[in-house]
Amino acid sequence: MNALHHRFTRSMVLASIVTGLAACSSDPTSDLTDYVETVKNQQVSRIDPLPEFSPYESFTYAATELRDPFTEPSFSTPQAVPMQASNNGVKPDFDRPRESLEEFPLDSLRMVGTLEQHESNWALINDTDGTIHRVQAGNYAGQNYGKITRVTEFEVELTEIIPDGIGGWMERPATIAISE
Secondary structure: OHHHHHHHHHHHHHHHHHHHHHHHOOOOOHHHHHHHHHHHHHOOOOOOOOOOOOOOOOOOOOOOOOOOOOOOOHHHOOOOOOOOOOOOOOOOOOOOOOOHHHHOOHHHOEEEEEEEEOOEEEEEEEOOOOOEEEEOOOOEEOOOOEEEEEEOOOEEEEEEEEEOOOOOEEEEEEEEEEOO
16 A cells, blocks of 8 residues: 555646646746737738729710711712522432432531442442441432532542522532541
8 A cells, every 4th residue: 555655646746746746837828829920910911002093084986977888989889780590500409219328418428338249339328317328320429419429439529509599509529438
């Protein structure tokens, strides 16, 4: 029991010394407070003055007597020449049944290969839906009544029938080249 009493006394003395030292010391945050005060004293706030704006100057539009810029000048109006529709005999066949490739624009179709069967050349055309179509001369493709005239190893040649702008029709050559 004596040993237990001796340990207890030693612990109490040690606790008293630590408490006494802690009570004697100054504020533990005093160095932080001093640093904050030093930084506050060093900062100088300077706000630039607002810039000076020049007063708004109004503008009066005085061109009401001049020509309207959205109409043609009277001196540049050409004399109207009556245009007649071309009568060259070219026109699409509206009575024939439409083929599946005629619903796609010509520039969206891709040639992906060729086949040869009994000395006939066939082209393999991929449409935008991913369907592969087998075509040969005489089939139609594109939205401008394009008739396939020739199939080669590297391209499909077509003749499109397009409006000529004056009420008639004209032919225009086109091709679909093989995609690489």
